[in-house]
Amino acid sequence: MANSSGAAKAAPWQDPSARPYVEIERVTKTFGDFKAVDDVSLKIYKGEIFCLLGASGCGKTTLLRMLGGFETPTSGRIVIDGEDMTGVPPYERPVNMMFQSYALFPHMNVEQNVAFGLKQDRVPRSEIVERVATMLELVKMGSFAKRKPHQLSGGQRQRVALARSLVKRPKVLLLDEPLGALDKKLREHTQFELIGLQDKLGVTFLVVTHDQEEAMTLASRIGVMDHGEIVQAGTPPEIYEFPSSKFVADFVGSVNMFEGKLVEDEPEYVRIGSAELGATIYVSHGISAAPEATVWAAIRPEKIFMSTAPPASTGPGSDNIVRGAVQDIAYLGDLSIYLVKLATGKVVRVTQPNTSRHAEAITWDQQVYLSWDTSSPVVVTR
Amino acid sequence: MNYRRSYFIVTCLAFGFAFLYVPILSMVVFSFNASKLVTVWDAANSPTLKWYYSLLHNEEILDAAWISLKVAVINASGAVILGTLAGFGLARFSQFRGRFTLNAMTTAPLVMPEVITGLSLLLLFVALEQLIGWPAGRGLTTMTIAHMTFSMAYVTVVVQSRMATFDTALEEAAMDLGALPVKVFFVITLPIIFPAILSGWLLAFTLSWDDLVISSFTSGPGSSTLPMVVFSKVRLGVSPEINVLATITIAVVTMMIVGVSFWLSRAARSEKAAD
Amino acid sequence: MKSLRSLSKIGVSGRGLVVTLPYLWLLLFFVVPFVIVLKISFSDIDLAIPPYKPLIEWIGKNSLAIKVNLNNYAFLFTDPLYLHALLNSIKVAFISTLLCLVIGYPIAYGIARSASTTRNVLLLLVVLPFWTSLLLRVYAWIGLLKANGVINNVLIWLGIIHEPLTMLYTPFAMYIGIVYSYLPFLILPLYANLEKMDWQLLEAAEDLGCRPWQAFYKITLPLSRNGILAGSMLVFIPAVGEFVIPALLGGPNALMIGRVLWDEFFSNRAWPVASAVAILLLVLLVPFMMWYQSVQARETAGAR
Numbered sequence: 035m036a037n038s039s040g041a042a043k044a045a046p047w048q049d050p051s052a053r054p055y056v057e058i059e060r061v062t063k064t065f066g067d068f069k070a071v072d073d074v075s076l077k078i079y080k081g082e083i084f085c086l087l088g089a090s091g092c093g094k095t096t097l098l099r100m101l102g103g104f105e106t107p108t109s110g111r112i113v114i115d116g117e118d119m120t121g122v123p124p125y126e127r128p129v130n131m132m133f134q135s136y137a138l139f140p141h142m143n144v145e146q147n148v149a150f151g152l153k154q155d156r157v158p159r160s161e162i163v164e165r166v167a168t169m170l171e172l173v174k175m176g177s178f179a180k181r182k183p184h185q186l187s188g189g190q191r192q193r194v195a196l197a198r199s200l201v202k203r204p205k206v207l208l209l210d211e212p213l214g215a216l217d218k219k220l221r222e223h224t225q226f227e228l229i230g231l232q233d234k235l236g237v238t239f240l241v242v243t244h245d246q247e248e249a250m251t252l253a254s255r256i257g258v259m260d261h262g263e264i265v266q267a268g269t270p271p272e273i274y275e276f277p278s279s280k281f282v283a284d285f286v287g288s289v290n291m292f293e294g295k296l297v298e299d300e301p302e303y304v305r306i307g308s309a310e311l312g313a314t315i316y317v318s319h320g321i322s323a324a325p326e327a328t329v330w331a332a333i334r335p336e337k338i339f340m341s342t343a344p345p346a347s348t349g350p351g352s353d354n355i356v357r358g359a360v361q362d363i364a365y366l367g368d369l370s371i372y373l374v375k376l377a378t379g380k381v382v383r384v385t386q387p388n389t390s391r392h393a394e395a396i397t398w399d400q401q402v403y404l405s406w407d408t409s410s411p412v413v414v415t416r
Numbered sequence: 417m418n419y420r421r422s423y424f425i426v427t428c429l430a431f432g433f434a435f436l437y438v439p440i441l442s443m444v445v446f447s448f449n450a451s452k453l454v455t456v457w458d459a460a461n462s463p464t465l466k467w468y469y470s471l472l473h474n475e476e477i478l479d480a481a482w483i484s485l486k487v488a489v490i491n492a493s494g495a496v497i498l499g500t501l502a503g504f505g506l507a508r509f510s511q512f513r514g515r516f517t518l519n520a521m522t523t524a525p526l527v528m529p530e531v532i533t534g535l536s537l538l539l540l541f542v543a544l545e546q547l548i549g550w551p552a553g554r555g556l557t558t559m560t561i562a563h564m565t566f567s568m569a570y571v572t573v574v575v576q577s578r579m580a581t582f583d584t585a586l587e588e589a590a591m592d593l594g595a596l597p598v599k600v601f602f603v604i605t606l607p608i609i610f611p612a613i614l615s616g617w618l619l620a621f622t623l624s625w626d627d628l629v630i631s632s633f634t635s636g637p638g639s640s641t642l643p644m645v646v647f648s649k650v651r652l653g654v655s656p657e658i659n660v661l662a663t664i665t666i667a668v669v670t671m672m673i674v675g676v677s678f679w680l681s682r683a684a685r686s687e688k689a690a691d
Numbered sequence: 692m693k694s695l696r697s698l699s700k701i702g703v704s705g706r707g708l709v710v711t712l713p714y715l716w717l718l719l720f721f722v723v724p725f726v727i728v729l730k731i732s733f734s735d736i737d738l739a740i741p742p743y744k745p746l747i748e749w750i751g752k753n754s755l756a757i758k759v760n761l762n763n764y765a766f767l768f769t770d771p772l773y774l775h776a777l778l779n780s781i782k783v784a785f786i787s788t789l790l791c792l793v794i795g796y797p798i799a800y801g802i803a804r805s806a807s808t809t810r811n812v813l814l815l816l817v818v819l820p821f822w823t824s825l826l827l828r829v830y831a832w833i834g835l836l837k838a839n840g841v842i843n844n845v846l847i848w849l850g851i852i853h854e855p856l857t858m859l860y861t862p863f864a865m866y867i868g869i870v871y872s873y874l875p876f877l878i879l880p881l882y883a884n885l886e887k888m889d890w891q892l893l894e895a896a897e898d899l900g901c902r903p904w905q906a907f908y909k910i911t912l913p914l915s916r917n918g919i920l921a922g923s924m925l926v927f928i929p930a931v932g933e934f935v936i937p938a939l940l941g942g943p944n945a946l947m948i949g950r951v952l953w954d955e956f957f958s959n960r961a962w963p964v965a966s967a968v969a970i971l972l973l974v975l976l977v978p979f980m981m982w983y984q985s986v987q988a989r990e991t992a993g994a995r
Contacts, residue, residue: 104588124591137589141607154594202593422903425804428797429813435794436820436874439831442841446834455840502713512707514714521717523984527925529932529976531949532969535956536724539966543727565720568713580991626824629934633956643826650830650939654837662827669822677815 045269046079047255055080055238056101056206061110063096070096072262073110083232083239085249087286088259094242095210097259101240102131102208115205125154130199131208134215136191138183144170144194145179151202169201172231189220200235209241213248225251246286250274258282279416283332290338290382292331296323304413305353306331312378316353318408323415330414335385337410340372340396345405355405358382360398374402440666447659454654467656474657476645484625484642487556491563492621498564499571499616504605506572507579525569534633537562541634554636562634563627567620574619578612611683618676725973732966733759742960763967773951773968777975780948783862784930787869788923794870795877795922803885814882821875829868829939836864836940860942868936873929877922884918884990917990924983928976948972
């Protein structure tokens with residue numbers, strides 16, 4: 035969703051000659067015995083919106099704070115636009131942060147808040163006035179210039195915080211859970227506004243969030259973090275469709291995991307026998323795994339077809355088809371979630387859009403067939 | 417909070433507050449009593465303002481009040497500086513050399529009996545005088561130093577507890593926008609915790625104004641404070657002028673407290689909304 | 692600003708500077724004096740100004756004599772007056788603390804449980820006397836308790852008694868004075884502690900079958916332990932060394948150690964003995980002060 039300006043913009047992370055804007059080199063941070071960030075290396079390119087996604091305690095906020103200068107890495111380097119910034123204090127970095135609580139100065143009005151950073155840089159008065167006014171217009175807070183923070187709503191305070199951190203034209207903007215405090219409708223609206231703003235100003239964003247929907251919407255690339263490590267970094271489609279581990283597959287979106295062993299292993303396809311599933315899974319691409327290794331086939335709920343009549347076979351033999359009974363249905367309006375219990379006892383999650391309103395609705399305890407395309411399963415080995 | 421009005425609690429509250437206020441009210445009432453015996457109401461000539469007149473022309477008391485005022489103001493201002501630094505340091509810096517000692521030194525004066533503090537300070541001044549010739553004799557300087565020493569402990573507690581609820585993100589945001597830590601303290605932290613500092617100042621002022629024991633130990637000839645004069649008078653029994661002094665004090669304190677709490681609650685409300 | 696930046700590049704920490712000033716001040720004006728008190732408690736009394744002999748003296752050209760006089764301490768232990776005063780002080784402080792608890796706990800509880808507007812008013816009312824001079828408030832009791840004071844006059848007028856009661860210059864008066872003066876010191880920390888309590892715990896207890904008094908005893912009381920301890924220490928420790936109240940209300944028989952110290956110092960000019968008394972009192976109270984500090988530390992740690 036993020037690179038809305040078209041596929042014509044080549045992905046810089048795929049270009050080996052592109053110079054990264056922010057380089058995090060083998061950064062570790064320990065607090066006593068606890069390793070908050072464990073040997074993390076990342077390259078972030080100019081103009082990206084990079085999201086660090088993870089559950090609480092995974093180290094994403096610590097990593098962000100190290101980029102902002104509020105924590106010093108125990109080991110490793112942080113390089114921003116070619117300069118080593120590892121030990122540099124926050125007031126000397128060309129980086130600005132938008133805090134989760136916004137941290138607007140309560141004793142100053144909106145204008146003074148936004149002007150604060152410029153004053154510290156000794157920018158001439160007239161220029162400050164002009165830049166503050168422009169930025170406030172950009173975030174649509176121009177008419178609130180003289181108000182104090184306690185007179186603003188949550189969404190308004192967020193815009194002021196954004197304006198305050200962007201007015202200094204930082205090289206990188208760090209955002210700590212930017213949408214966490216907003217309600218659902220406002221969140222969606224603000225997500226798109228943020229992207230638009232970033233596109234217009236060309237600032238590199240680094241966002242930290244635990245909300246995967248937020249990450250998927252905002253990011254040009256996502257870095258999934260767990261226990262202080264980056265377990266996978268890639269574009270939202272890459273992360274979603276090609277997770278590199280069980281953790282990532284399960285963390286981003288929902289997934290059905292089938293444990294099994296390789297029955298056939300060829301360069302163009304593999305066949306996995308899964309006791310859990312009570313059937314074999316035919317995957318139309320090769321994988322690299324040890325012959326006797328346990329593997330997991332991850333299939334997303336929306337990629338499973340559910341029907342009352344037996345489907346035409348989808349692959350050689352009768353792979354990729356199972357039977358079960360509908361155990362539970364959750365109706366969400368635009369789609370429905372079905373929990374189907376197989377003969378083996380395993381429960382499979384299937385989502386189907388409610389495309390039509392008529393009678394062929396599937397109900398509880400109904401016997402159904404589940405099937406999927408041979409390209410749908412993703413095989414993970416850990 | 418659907419808490420049943422317990423009659424027991426309400427009764428306790430009523431008696432408790434009666435206990436606290438009856439003596440104060442009795443002093444006020446009898447300040448208008450014409451009789452020199454204070455507590456024997458002279459219905460024929462009361463209520464009267466004659467003792468008020470007499471108090472306000474009492475040289476001894478007025479001089480003492482002036483001395484108390486000078487000491488209290490200087491003490492409060494000095495204690496606020498020392499106490500804010502200590503309170504800020506203890507709240508913000510979780511580790512530094514000497515933290516345990518500083519913490520101990522700022523909590524001990526809160527509970528230590530005043531006779532010990534007073535005695536020890538006097539002996540210090542005497543020893544210093546012998547050693548380096550300063551302070552030359554006891555007087556306003558020694559008293560002010562003594563007061564500042566115990567007042568700052570109270571200010572430290574006030575500032576420290578205010579800093580505990582202070583959002584560190586505000587300081588970090590300021591630094592992130594380019595301000596050096598010193599600047600952040602003066603431009604961001606100090607203005608926001610100002611109400612707490614003001615309470616600290618008032619607290620230090622009051623402690624100094626009312627102090628008897630430490631003042632007695634550390635004062636010199638010609639530097640009698642108001643409490644010292646009052647003490648010498650009341651040792652001998654009741655005196656109507658003291659009732660008047662009490663009434664005036666109560667009136668001033670009440671006005672100040674009500675005024676300051678109004679102002680503080682307004683400031684707190686606007687800040688809370690900012691969270 | 693530039694110089695400050697370069698300072699921080701060298702690594703001169705701002706934090707050191709912040710705490711150094713109060714640290715040095717307290718070291719000089721709070722800690723050092725106690726060392727001097729200790730030193731003088733070992734000196735001889737002298738008819739001079741200051742009225743004590745130096746501890747360390749030059750005798751002849753190259754010899755230093757350090758005279759540690761333990762007589763002062765011996766005196767304290769052999770003369771029953773001091774021991775009696777000390778024990779009495781502890782007794783009085785202890786009983787006063789209990790009385791403050793009994794009177795103050797319901798008040799603190801009542802305030803903590805009231806609606807927030809009433810609460811602010813009540814707190815103001817508790818705090819107001821605290822800001823009024825202690826001396827004047829103790830004086831108020833003189834007026835109330837003396838032979839032709841307010842209480843006696845009212846009781847006689849009501850016909851309850853015919854002769855005035857002797858209340859002033861008795862231990863009874865002293866207890867009233869101490870409890871009266873120290874009550875806010877108990878109420879405030881206790882209130883601070885009770886205010887943080889989750890009252891839903893009581894509702895949960897009652898839901899599970901507890902009667903209100905039981906719920907109080909099993910839940911509120913244990914949870915308010917830190918507040919009780921903090922408040923009690925704030926009353927007990929200074930009360931042991933209290934001087935003003937025994938002097939004004941207690942009469943000649945109320946022997947409190949604070950008064951003894953004062954008299955030794957001002958009336959007898961016996962500085963060494965007074966110092967010894969101070970040291971003894973300190974030694975006695977330091978464990979309680981440390982206990983208070985640890986209670987406070989636990990309270991803030993729990994709140995974090």
